[in-house]
Amino acid sequence: RALFEHRGVVVGGGRGGRVGALGALAGGVGGGGLVSGEVVRGEVVFVFPGQGSQWLGMGLELCEAFPVFGERLRLCGEALEPYVGWSLLDVLGGGVGVPSLERVDVVQPALFAVMVSLAGLWGSLGVVPSAVVGHSQGEIAAACVAGVLSLDDAARVVAVRSGALRGLSGGGAMGVVSLGVGEVVGRLVGVWGGLSVAAVNGPASTVVAGEPGVVEGFLGVLAGEGCQVRRVPVDYASHSVQVEGVREGLVGGLSGVVGRSGDVPFFSTVTGGVVDGAGLDGGYWFRNLRETVRFEDAVRGLLGGGRRLFVECSPHPSLLGSVVDTADEVGVSVAAVGSLRRGEGG
Structure with missing residues (x-):
């Protein structure tokens, strides 16, 4: 069979889903279970997002279908248990009396475990990364997969970091606006000085953080001007001045x-470029929680190195759009695919 430059791949567990995806392909429109585009050759980048891609039951079907995934998830659960005091599989399944994924100190360790296990599954299928990049807490999974943190140290980092965030719960808010960081900073000066730029995801995707009332006011003004805005479903303000209150506890908790x-x-989203893993100590992980997430800068660095293939290792895609938007801004073509989709098996 001839291999042409324009290709489409349909993935689905049932006949109806596959037929629907084929129809979308024939009609030239997107759809769940469909990946299409021109062939892009090059090295693969694994992308690990922060919080938001979780869903109850994520990864449990993969445990049955792929023993390598199940074994990796089991090892992650064992590494986490001394620090969290709950069973990973029970939390993923939503068992009676287990902590809820609504808690930041539960969902972030659970996401870490699923993301690391997805990377292991991709690797068993012959898809291995030439580089990794993580967004906010996703950097912990990225560091583990890259081999710059041991599994035990990574489990400790995600547990201590998410525990620090739980201490901030109730006092903050975050929101995403469809504006570039330059315009957002210009808006914040003076009038909205209580807000911080929490993350720069792409050329027109910026996250702000601060006190709930101030975030709501800022989002309301922009929405009134026709800008797309979205409240992030959290009750804390990571990557803002509020994080200064947990500096001592976080750095001390990660001593060693x-x-x-x-x-x-x-590829660090703290610095925006490649960093030596030897520098990933407690001070670095405080910066990871306190400073602006420089995801766009890191993606630009990856693109500048010729990388064009991006695989998001998460239960649901959340950063692929930002990768594609940044590539479009740079003027290059990329292939960006996810691993799972919310509620569609897994």
Whole structure:
């Protein structure tokens, strides 16, 4: 069979889903279970998002279908248990009396475990990363997959970091606006000085954080001007001045955690470029929670190195649009695919 430059792949567990995806392909429109585009050759980047892609039951079907995923998830659960005091599989299944995924100190360790296990599954299928990048808490999974943090140290980091965030719960808010960071900063000066730029996801996607009333006011003004805005479903303000209150506890709680040089380049969204894993100590992980997430800068660095294939290792895609938007801004073509979709098996 001839291999042409324009291709489409349909993935689905049932006949109806596959037929629907084929119809979408024939009609030239997007759809669940469909990946299409021109062939892009190059090295693969694994992308690990922050909070937001979770759903009850994520990964449980994969445990049955792929033993390598189940074993990796089991190891992650064992690494987490001394720090969290709950069973990972019970939390993923939503068992009676187990902590809820609504809690930040539960959902973030659970997401870490699923993302690391998805990376292991991709690797078993022959898809291995030439680089990794993580967004906010996703950097912990990225560091583990890159080999710059051991599984035990990574489990400790995600548990201590998410525990610190629980202490901030109730006092903050976050929102996404469809504006570039330059315009957002210009708006914040003076009038909205109580807000922080929490993340720069793409050329027209910026996250702000601060006190709930101030965030709501800012989003309301922009929405009134026709700008697309979205409240992030959290009750804390990570990547803002509020995080200063947990500096001592976070850094102290991670004393003894030291990264190492890894097998895979680690593109930091703290610095926006490649960093040596040996510098990933408690101070770095405080910066990871306190400073602006420079995801767009990191993606630009990856694109500048010739990387064109991006796989998001998460229960539901959340950063693929930002990757594509940044590539479009740079003027290059990329292929960006997810691993699972919310509620569609997994």
